[in-house]
Amino acid sequence: MKVLTIGQLAKKAQVNIETIRYYERRGLIPEPPRRDSGYRQYSAEHVAYIQFIQRAKTLGFSLKEISELLSLRVNPRTTCGDVKQRAEAKIADMEEKIQILESFKAALQRLVTACRGRGPTSECPILEAMNSQD
Amino acid sequence: MKVLTIGQLAKKAQVNIETIRYYERRGLIPEPPRRDSGYRQYSAEHVAYIQFIQRAKTLGFSLKEISELLSLRVNPRTTCGDVKQRAEAKIADMEEKIQILESFKAALQRLVTACRGRGPTSECPILEAMNSQD
DNA sequence: ATAAACACTGTACCTAAGTACAGAGTCAAG
DNA sequence: CTTGACTCTGTACTTAGGTACAGTGTTTAT
Numbered sequence: 137m138k139v140l141t142i143g144q145l146a147k148k149a150q151v152n153i154e155t156i157r158y159y160e161r162r163g164l165i166p167e168p169p170r171r172d173s174g175y176r177q178y179s180a181e182h183v184a185y186i187q188f189i190q191r192a193k194t195l196g197f198s199l200k201e202i203s204e205l206l207s208l209r210v211n212p213r214t215t216c217g218d219v220k221q222r223a224e225a226k227i228a229d230m231e232e233k234i235q236i237l238e239s240f241k242a243a244l245q246r247l248v249t250a251c252r253g254r255g256p257t258s259e260c261p262i263l264e265a266m267n268s269q270d
Numbered sequence: 271m272k273v274l275t276i277g278q279l280a281k282k283a284q285v286n287i288e289t290i291r292y293y294e295r296r297g298l299i300p301e302p303p304r305r306d307s308g309y310r311q312y313s314a315e316h317v318a319y320i321q322f323i324q325r326a327k328t329l330g331f332s333l334k335e336i337s338e339l340l341s342l343r344v345n346p347r348t349t350c351g352d353v354k355q356r357a358e359a360k361i362a363d364m365e366e367k368i369q370i371l372e373s374f375k376a377a378l379q380r381l382v383t384a385c386r387g388r389g390p391t392s393e394c395p396i397l398e399a400m401n402s403q404d
Numbered sequence: 405a406t407a408a409a410c411a412c413t414g415t416a417c418c419t420a421a422g423t424a425c426a427g428a429g430t431c432a433a434g
Numbered sequence: 435c436t437t438g439a440c441t442c443t444g445t446a447c448t449t450a451g452g453t454a455c456a457g458t459g460t461t462t463a464t
Contacts, residue, residue, distance in 0.1 A: 286423065286424095287423095288422070288424075289421085289422060289423080292422060292423085296421090307429080307431085308430085309430075327421095332420075332421090333421070334420095
């Protein structure tokens with residue numbers, strides 16, 4: 137398995153080198169092994185970590201929440217029931233976000249449709265479209 | 271239509287008073303009328319604005335993006351085609367977010383299912399679950 | 405075997421999005 | 435008609451999430 141320097145990882149995952157070291161400090165990604173010189177040695181797994189973090193960020197999760205997501209696992213220190221409960225809470229969070237996104241999307245679609253219409257639309261069609269739904 | 275003071279609006283929309291003034295300064299919400307004393311007079315519409323902003327924030331939209339969403343409308347200054355194009359771009363954004371959320375959710379669901387399993391799960395089941403999908 | 409390109413640590417700086425006063429004026433309940 | 439709770443503006447502070455050096459050591463391509 138090929139190893140990557142921090143610079144190569146940064147390029148692959150499209151982030152700043154400093155961001156990687158920052159995530160490491162925050163405990164978001166596992167500390168990679170080092171060579172004798174102290175240089176970090178990353179693997180493909182780390183690319184996946186960084187990409188996961190970036191995606192989760194675009195969805196509005198904070199680094200703290202992302203860290204919780206990443207640490208969800210069944211191991212000798214956590215009971216299965218506990219993990220299950222936390223995971224289900226996260227699933228519920230995500231479902232709520234999906235719901236809101238769907239309603240925003242529907243509002244925008246109504247706006248696009250209304251576009252074929254004549255004159256100017258109201259003060260704030262998005263808000264109006266939102267209200268006409270929930 | 272009942273008017274609200276800034277304090278009442280803050281309570282209804284569950285935000286800090288300063289946040290409301292901040293949004294006004296940023297041009298995210300329309301400037302409300304004032305009484306002679308200078309006190310702001312809000313209406314129900316403003317509650318909707320604030321709530322929209324809060325929801326959009328939880329979905330990872332920046333205030334700049336939210337401002338773009340709020341200003342999407344057909345009026346004498348914008349051509350219909352322009353609005354349509356911008357709205358469709360936003361719809362695509364939202365669809366992408368929904369996709370990612372669905373994949374995260376599926377990963378968590380696989381974790382919950384695996385929970386009925388025996389021993390400890392792997393280093394990072396979420397990542398693994400993500401990879402086993404895309 | 406040496407220069408250019410990297411990496412290391414530590415500390416300082418930056419941006420977005422608030423949040424908190426200070427000092428002064430306003431409202432409303434008793 | 436006053437007093438406690440609000441509100442106003444303006445400016446300063448805070449927190450999260452990076453980003454940028456400075457000074458020093460390491461690789462690697464020639």
